[in-house]
Amino acid sequence: MIDNFVYNAHPGRVLFGTGTLDRLPEEVERLGIERALVLATPHQRGVAEDLSRMIGTRAAGVFADATMHTPVEVTDRALREVQNRGIDGLVAVGGGSTTGLAKAIALRTDLPQIVVPTTYAGSEMTPILGETQNGAKTTQSSPKVLPEVVIYDVDLTLNLPFDLTVTSGMNAIAHAAEALYAKERNPIISLLAEEGIAALWRALPALRAHPTDLGARSEALYGAWLCGICLGSVGMALHHKLCHTLGGSFDLPHAETHTALLPHALRYNAPDAPEAMSRLSRALGTDNPSRSLFNLAADLGATMALRDLGMPEDGIERATDLALQNPYWNPRPLERDALRDLIAAAWAGECPA
Template identity: 65%
Template sequence: MQPFIYNGLASRVIFGFGTLGQLPAEIDRLGLKRVIVLATPQQQREAQKTAAGLDGRAAGVFAEAAMHTPVEITERALEQVTESRADGVVAIGGGSTTGLAKAIALRSDLPQIVVPTTYAGSEMTPILGETKEGLKTTIRSEKVLPETVIYDVDLTLTLPAGLTATSGLNAIAHAVEALYAQDRNPIISMMAEEGIASLARALPRLMENPRDSDARSDALYGAWLCGTCLGAVGMALHHKLCHTLGGSFDLPHAETHTVVLPHAAAYNAKAAPDAMKRIARALSARSAPLGLYRLAKLLRAPTALRDIGMPADGIGKAVDIALQNPYWNPAPIERGAIHGLIERAWHGDLPQAS
């Protein structure tokens, strides 16, 4: 056994069916009196319904959360937080809404309760990615770690098939990188392999029957594990590329992770053989990169950056940005190899080692 350091993060998790009903009691447990409920415009009705059920505990609804957490939206949300005298935030939705809650907490230190409705996993991390003037930056601070996460499987039963697939593959990406992170450890590695396997079993079933409650439960469990992995160890090339592409070209977050993941895994395959064995085993595949690519194909998820809005003439710009302040990575970061990776991802080619 190699020496390691493991830091557990203090976040309370409530998991099950119908657990949204515990939200009022959780607000009281945290000593909060007036919470503001956050959502995207698409989930405004759900947020308003939730706020109405809080029996006077709601200070209002802010339903402008957006991908990549634009700073200007955070500033508008903070104005409403101040005007309503809110003493906490409740985020209902996916990564966009969770990101807004974290951005508010970073600036105000208000407690957060997050109710995920996708498999993004960011609710389990002390990581915040924000976008300003076309550039996305990330910070790691326990100030942005939610105090409570309520996983309600019932809220995922109507998640569309396309979002189910890409959101689940986004979660898998967190665990893949955790397996070859610089600060990996045996606890997180076990959780990562289990998270990948749970999602890989559940997602194909959900493509056939989106309301399969057992598969939904397995997928949400896997997403929790994968998110926990992301929160506990560092990120590498895959996340750097996705932050670069998403922030610079306004690409959809989960879809970007879906497309890039097999190629990033291939880039690191020779430098991280043990991680690749674990990933392949979790996927029941011979090759980790090909297994990830074929899973995306099986789920009818996008496999080419050009299909999710990235312009061909943006490849060079993406390479330049990705090489600025690179994250630690098991394989050396080399311009030509990174260019080849992004170009293959743009075309949707099979992943190959650089």
């Protein structure tokens, strides 16, 4: 017996494989973009300039100031470039920071977006935007921010540093794990979530031994794509609320914060989400998903203590209070003492009991 459910599919065109970046010019032309602004972080300015040359006369410039957590002041600067250059389309290359900037611009202008991911962030598959202003991060959902085209080229991930490979992959797993117990969960998304988690679980250890292995990189990017679909199709819960709270309040690195928090959030919700834990166990081949994910990330060299990511100890109480304000739906009710214990354990880097 399958329970009643609602499934919302999001429009979007995906090109997946190796060498797919070569099709960028034709995708720009297909969307009718005449003056594209190429977005990147300062670190990936060179890649953005390469893409600008690839697009040719349809490129109108590069803006390489994308920043973690999408600060509104950076978006405002980019918008001035959009206006001054007569931009009619966006090409974003990089991870969640660059995708976030493209989305923030699209929210305000409704310009078409082509996103070329180089990490496993997954944001490119969602209509969700998180922005930071005055030390607070807020999220919203709008069809305006969903990219029109996503080009997944496995070749672009071959040189992804291994530490970022691990945390970006764990970030992707978090999207799918919470989708398994989200309020809007449904059988279709649960299938995608289980498949995406399993693909990343297989790929991450393999990439430690052979970081440029094309097969493992392909499986990791495939898994991240599926996990991103999950994030964009159903609501999230406690884990994502905590990550947004901590990232915006203490300026913690995004993927690393997801990595450190995920095992503890899963442990908190496990008693009230038995079906989700069963699917997680099947995907991971383990009877203790929270501990297994902690051990995997730690064994692969990830930082598992929030204190080592820059969170002060006196921030535990503040983070607890903030997490209780405007909380996301969660399968287990939010209990202040238990929530504080969760954050404290993640701050100390303790393995979930």
